[in-house]
Amino acid sequence: MIEETLFSKIIRKEMPSDMVYQDELVTAFRDINPQLPTHILIIPNRHIPTIDDMTDADEAAMGRMLSAARKIARSEGIHEQGYRLIINCGKHGRQEVPHVHMHLIGGQDVGPMLSRNG
Numbered sequence: 001m002i003e004e005t006l007f008s009k010i011i012r013k014e015m016p017s018d019m020v021y022q023d024e025l026v027t028a029f030r031d032i033n034p035q036l037p038t039h040i041l042i043i044p045n046r047h048i049p050t051i052d053d054m055t056d057a058d059e060a061a062m063g064r065m066l067s068a069a070r071k072i073a074r075s076e077g078i079h080e081q082g083y084r085l086i087i088n089c090g091k092h093g094r095q096e097v098p099h100v101h102m103h104l105i106g107g108q109d110v111g112p113m114l115s116r117n118g
């Protein structure tokens with residue numbers, strides 16, 4: 001079995017987080033190291049290490065992640081100005097935590113899409 005990450009503990013509320021949304025498929029909580037005024041992680045409740053590991057059975061959860069992002073953006077009051085959704089995958093994608101997560105960032109202009117610095 002692939003080892004869980006701390007995100008599974010956050011889902012089960014065994015580890016504290018600033019949770020903003022949870023349903024039977026997905027959980028969302030504020031990033032511990034926010035890069036912008038709004039920085040929220042939206043994750044599937046099932047432990048899927050990377051997007052490359054998802055199966056057809058995960059399509060509902062992936063769709064729900066987008067629906068949750070839309071609702072959270074509204075509740076954060078950033079939907080009119082806009083925001084960015086990011087999913088990093090694997091080594092070249094610089095994914096740090098091996099549990100699929102979508103970053104919802106906004107609250108100000110997020111800048112150009114890609115930076116080659118760093």
Ligand code: AMP
Pocket residue numbers: 006017029030031032033034041088094095096097098
């Ligand atoms: P990534 O580089 O896409 O894997 O992003 C991992 C994200 O998880 C980073 O933005 C971290 O700040 C965030 N993170 C790591 N641990 C926690 C935690 N305990 N609670 C909230 N966010 C976390």
